[in-house]
Amino acid sequence: MKLLVTGGAGYIGSVCAARLLEAGNEVAVLDDLSTGHRDAVPDEAEFIEGDVAEQADAVLSRGFDGVLHFAAKSLVGESMQDPGKYWHGNVLTSVRLLDAMRTHGTPRLVFSSTAATYGEPEQVPITEDAPTRPTNTYGATKLAIDHAITSYAKAHGLAATSLRYFNVAGAFDRFGERHVTETHLIPLVLQVALGQREHVQIFGDDYPTSDGTCVRDYIHVTDLAEAHLLAVAAAKPGTHGIFNLGNGTGFSVRQVIDACREITGHDIPAKLAERRGGDPAVLVASSAAAQRELGWQPKHPDLATMVGDAWTFVAGRAGN
Numbered sequence: 001m002k003l004l005v006t007g008g009a010g011y012i013g014s015v016c017a018a019r020l021l022e023a024g025n026e027v028a029v030l031d032d033l034s035t036g037h038r039d040a041v042p043d044e045a046e047f048i049e050g051d052v053a054e055q056a057d058a059v060l061s062r063g064f065d066g067v068l069h070f071a072a073k074s075l076v077g078e079s080m081q082d083p084g085k086y087w088h089g090n091v092l093t094s095v096r097l098l099d100a101m102r103t104h105g106t107p108r109l110v111f112s113s114t115a116a117t118y119g120e121p122e123q124v125p126i127t128e129d130a131p132t133r134p135t136n137t138y139g140a141t142k143l144a145i146d147h148a149i150t151s152y153a154k155a156h157g158l159a160a161t162s163l164r165y166f167n168v169a170g171a172f173d174r175f176g177e178r179h180v181t182e183t184h185l186i187p188l189v190l191q192v193a194l195g196q197r198e199h200v201q202i203f204g205d206d207y208p209t210s211d212g213t214c215v216r217d218y219i220h221v222t223d224l225a226e227a228h229l230l231a232v233a234a235a236k237p238g239t240h241g242i243f244n245l246g247n248g249t250g251f252s253v254r255q256v257i258d259a260c261r262e263i264t265g266h267d268i269p270a271k272l273a274e275r276r277g278g279d280p281a282v283l284v285a286s287s288a289a290a291q292r293e294l295g296w297q298p299k300h301p302d303l304a305t306m307v308g309d310a311w312t313f314v315a316g317r318a319g320n
């Protein structure tokens with residue numbers, strides 16, 4: 001298939017673009033490089049530098065079989081301080097993309113949605129029919145896009161799938177996580193091991209979990225990419241499938257830090273800090289629907305593989 005990957009210079013977009021190419025697809029990447037990196041775009045992909053809202057129409061007029069839409073603003077804290085950036089950058093941009101797809105008859109869409117659409121869960125593991133009550137603007141914008149996709153799919157016959165990611169980790173080949181503003185736990189912990197940071201902070205240890213720290217569901221980025229390949233192939237016209245993607249197993253902040261100590265051989269000092277606002281105690285996905293309907297099965301559910309692959313990636317870049 002001929003596929004457009006928006007945000008293909010970012011972490012998850014670049015891994016998916018690489019896997020789509022390996023699977024024999026033709027890939028064009030559209031990315032404005034606001035947070036992505038030009039050298040993260042796979043060599044075999046065509047690269048178009050530009051804003052999705054501005055370029056989608058011209059690019060899709062060339063004729064594509066589908067779009068994988070990763071391009072987004074994704075910092076929770078920033079979304080609370082500068083919501084306009086998220087409503088414009090995520091929602092308005094995505095609606096422009098949907099309009100361009102409609103104009104040019106692009107039949108398939110796979111959208112990067114998020115566990116943040118659910119907010120504080122009433123029950124774990126979280127299933128797709130759980131209430132969607134996002135606790136931050138980032139999650140609210142992703143949920144709004146999901147609603148827009150549902151209505152475009154119904155009205156205009158789009159074959160759409162939203163994949164709601166939980167905590168993505170690991171790396172694939174030369175593609176990995178390298179945000180300029182890093183807020184995620186595993187990369188921050190690995191920065192301590194690299195000597196780029198003195199210690200890691202643990203945001204609260206008085207949560208109702210086994211060791212008092214927050215529990216999250218980590219998924220290997222290559223397992224996530226596999227779900228995208230399956231979703232592109234399985235999409236049905238006029239329907240919008242929504243699937244959670246996680247391991248179904250949670251790991252606490254302390255377990256993650258311990259795994260990083262083991263893999264890196266560094267002692268990684270950790271200091272207790274205040275709770276971070278808006279953090280639910282436990283976020284664990286039920287991926288039963290993705291397994292049943294997409295035939296998806298995570299192949300690297302163990303934390304050691306995820307941390308090990310992330311470590312190989314960051315240590316390699318740092319020249320260790």
Ligand code: UDP
Nearest residue numbers: 183184185188201202203214216253276279
């Ligand atoms: N966390 C932490 N210290 C950090 C960064 C994150 O204790 O320096 C915690 C955070 O409170 C959450 C978990 O690690 O419970 C995962 O956070 P991350 O930002 O990686 O992902 P999120 O679950 O927010 O999407």
